[in-house]
Amino acid sequence: MKLLADRRRHPMALVALLLVGLLLTGGAYALFTQTSSAKADTASASDIEEGKKLFAANCATCHGMNAEGTKAGPGLIGVGAAAVDFQVGTGRMPLQANGPQARAKEPQFDEEQTAQLAAYVASLGPGPAVPEDEYLDASKGDPAAGGGLFRTNCAMCHNVVGSGGALTRGKYAPNLADVSEKHLYEAMQTGPQNMPIFNDANLTPEDKRDVIAYVNEVSDNPSPGGFKLGSLGPVAEGLFIWFFGLAAVIGLTVWLSSRAK
16 A cells, blocks of 8 residues: 555656646647637748738838837737738728827728738737638628627727727727728737737627627618717717707797897
8 A cells, every 4th residue: 555655646747747737738729729820821931921021111110020029019929810900901000100099091001911911920920810701791690699799898988889989098999880890800809909809719700790790780770860979879969958959948038038028
């Protein structure tokens, strides 16, 4: 019995246990990132090389020659193709001017150049890939389910119908009405600016498609009541009624008083 106990307490047992734990952890991580970074392997060597040239000419000043980051910009190793496609495709990058957050503007690069930049950054380390087309088809989504997810996860910043709103220190949640399906998906996937990341463990690809379907529906939905006041909700509507309604009451009172005289 004593010999058996000594074997169980052998010093190498702890080392073996740590090795097994590391192997399991590494395998789980590889399995988790395999899907999200699958498109990085499909990019051609020429696309990666062209993307590297574009990066050196337009991005390296802030992000470093090897995307390691500098004091002027964060490192991009591991951010994935989706983050680059969103930031460059919406014109937020290259940054036009320093400020609380990058503003969307006319893209500086065309689709091919954007894809080349994304391929280069994706080659530096695994990260979220550009979404598959099947998850961008809003017609296959469920707007009702997407509405529930949006109100739970997004409405506190973007407003219940995605009209956007002000945040702290000059930051803001943008209006989602004119954002493309791909960029909506990538924003959820990568968490740009002040937005949290909703990876596939938080919102599945099908969930993201449902959210996109909801945003498209409320953006295209006409207003049967007339002017929507930016769809900012009851506060804006109440202020409108208060100021203009009160002015109308005062004006009517003055008019009636003048007639009485």
